[in-house]
Amino acid sequence: xxxxxxxxxxxxxxxxxxxxxxxxxxxxxxxxxxxxxxxxxxxxxxxxxxxxxxxxxxxxxxxxxxxxxxxxxxxxxxxxxxxxxxxxxxxxxxxxxxxxxxxxxxxxxxxxxxxxxxxxxxxxxxxxxxxxxxxxxxxxxxxxxxxxxxxxxxxxxxxxxxxxxxxxxxxxxxxxxxxxxxxxxxxxxxxxxxxxxxxxxxxxxxxxxxxxxxxxxxx
Numbered sequence: 001x002x003x004x005x006x007x008x009x010x011x012x013x014x015x016x017x018x019x020x021x022x023x024x025x026x027x028x029x030x031x032x033x034x035x036x037x038x039x040x041x042x043x044x045x046x047x048x049x050x051x052x053x054x055x056x057x058x059x060x061x062x063x064x065x066x067x068x069x070x071x072x073x074x075x076x077x078x079x080x081x082x083x084x085x086x087x088x089x090x091x092x093x094x095x096x097x098x099x100x101x102x103x104x105x106x107x108x109x110x111x112x113x114x115x116x117x118x119x120x121x122x123x124x125x126x127x128x129x130x131x132x133x134x135x136x137x138x139x140x141x142x143x144x145x146x147x148x149x150x151x152x153x154x155x156x157x158x159x160x161x162x163x164x165x166x167x168x169x170x171x172x173x174x175x176x177x178x179x180x181x182x183x184x185x186x187x188x189x190x191x192x193x194x195x196x197x198x199x200x201x202x203x204x205x206x207x208x209x210x211x212x213x214x215x216x217x218x219x
Contacts, residue, residue, distance in 0.1 A: 020095045030071065030092045036125055037067050046117045060102050065110040066121060067096050073122055073176050079183030080104040080111070108184045115177065122173045 024030060040063070042050040047062040071093060072083050084104040087093045111118060 024095045078179045080108040
């Protein structure tokens with residue numbers, strides 16, 4: 001008897017819960033982002049709130065928000081609202097942030113407060129990836145710019161060649177941050193559906209589907 005491949009039941013419990021690490025392979029580029037940011041001295045780089053305050057509500061560590069931005073830079077995610085959504089549904093970002101899900105205002109404010117430092121870190125990340133050839137022959141950035149990995153022939157840099165490469169990287173990062181600013185300034189055309197409204201719509205959709213099926217049977 002022929003059968004289809006079956007998935008797991010969504011409500012099924014497991015005796016051995018899977019960890020997020022099970023979903024991110026050892027060769028996944030997101031691990032590069034994680035190690036890179038964890039090795040940075042964010043205080044000396046000028047990131048605000050890199051030292052936790054003694055009073056008030058706890059804030060997100062800037063490393064978490066920086067990882068989100070670098071991930072967005074590599075994966076062409078060009079608005080804070082989209083970055084917020086991805087932290088809620090994207091397994092790679094869940095792994096990268098430890099399932100933390102900052103809202104879009106927090107993400108946008110971090111960029112505004114740390115614009116210069118974020119630029120510098122993104123530039124450093126691209127250069128490192130080039131030197132180590134971490135993303136194959138070309139590293140494709142947010143706007144489609146391609147930065148070739150450094151091979152043996154490229155290691156004899158002239159000052160002009162190095163300056164040109166750095167300018168290309170700088171321009172790409174600036175375009176990314178400008179695109180984020182533009183997207184964040186645009187108000188969403190329609191409000192995001194609340195959970196209750198969404199559940200009501202799903203119930204109505206199911207009812208309509210049953211009605212259509214009943215009509216088809218009658219025909």
